Amino acid sequence: MIRIECPWCGPRSEAEFTCGGQSHIVRPADPAAVSDREWAQYLYQRDNPKGLHYERWRHTFGCRQWFNVARDTVTHEIRAVYRMTDLKPAPGGEGV
Amino acid sequence: MAKLDRATPLAGTGLERAGLCVAENTGLGLIRLQAFHRRPGAVEELTARLGIEPPGPGSLRSERDRQWFWSAPGEWLIAIPAGTEDAVLGALRAQLDGLFVVLSAITDSQVALDITGEAVREVLARGSTVDFHPASFGAGNCVLTRFAGVPVMLASPGRGEQILLFADRSLARYLLDWFEAASIDC
Numbered sequence: 001m002i003r004i005e006c007p008w009c010g011p012r013s014e015a016e017f018t019c020g021g022q023s024h025i026v027r028p029a030d031p032a033a034v035s036d037r038e039w040a041q042y043l044y045q046r047d048n049p050k051g052l053h054y055e056r057w058r059h060t061f062g063c064r065q066w067f068n069v070a071r072d073t074v075t076h077e078i079r080a081v082y083r084m085t086d087l088k089p090a091p092g093g094e095g096v
Numbered sequence: 097m098a099k100l101d102r103a104t105p106l107a108g109t110g111l112e113r114a115g116l117c118v119a120e121n122t123g124l125g126l127i128r129l130q131a132f133h134r135r136p137g138a139v140e141e142l143t144a145r146l147g148i149e150p151p152g153p154g155s156l157r158s159e160r161d162r163q164w165f166w167s168a169p170g171e172w173l174i175a176i177p178a179g180t181e182d183a184v185l186g187a188l189r190a191q192l193d194g195l196f197v198v199l200s201a202i203t204d205s206q207v208a209l210d211i212t213g214e215a216v217r218e219v220l221a222r223g224s225t226v227d228f229h230p231a232s233f234g235a236g237n238c239v240l241t242r243f244a245g246v247p248v249m250l251a252s253p254g255r256g257e258q259i260l261l262f263a264d265r266s267l268a269r270y271l272l273d274w275f276e277a278a279s280i281d282c
Binding site for chain 1: 134153154167168169225226239240241242247
């Protein structure tokens with residue numbers, strides 16, 4: 001079990017959260033203009049890194065808010081927690 | 097409707113042990129206030145109209161006969177004397193007229209439990225990973241958490257060791273059963 005720092009409620013156990021998978025996925029601006037392969041890539045293909053992974057989490061049993069987490073998939077270390085409106089921190093940058 | 101009005105989730109049943117008492121609090125009416133917190137200045141506008149600052153994350157505030165509990169960014173649960181919901185809703189709607197807010201009476205969808213006794217914090221700790229030591233969860237604190245596997249709000253209004261628990265009405269019987277099982281040694 002990991003401890004996640006909700007931006008609003010503070011540190012809570014993983015059991016209170018729901019993981020929403022990879023974050024920062026951008027929907028193609030013009031879906032009609034992309035190929036089937038590109039659309040499938042957007043819909044279904046996800047990163048599976050060994051190491052730093054940017055994820056969306058929701059504090060389901062608390063304030064019910066979505067936010068982003070930068071987590072190490074090997075050690076489960078939470079490198080950064082930031083709100084949906086915040087910029088993605090660069091790998092190796094401040095706090096990550 | 098009168099028949100429904102009188103029906104409470106636990107129908108007067110509760111739990112009484114040497115170290116723990118759980119009783120339904122039927123004296124509270126509940127109103128939920130939701131504001132669009134992402135719009136810059138929304139909460140400040142709300143504060144100016146209300147004339148009081150609603151509590152921030154993890155805290156509650158008592159003001160006259162109202163208790164405000166923070167439940168999410170831009171969202172509060174307001175506990176008032178039971179039966180005054182319509183009057184308070186009307187007053188708040190007039191006060192907040194023109195603001196992008198939603199006010200809902202949710203008394204009938206919730207159950208409020210008063211949990212008291214010297215073992216209260218020990219038993220609470222069996223249901224959640226939140227730290228219930230008085231230094232972390234003292235008077236004026238409230239938390240929304242996963243408790244006994246279900247979502248609840250727990251608040252410490254500051255009246256001795258009394259803890260207030262709010263949950264969906266349908267969970268009332270389950271929670272009472274859970275307290276009975278979890279406090280068997282209390």
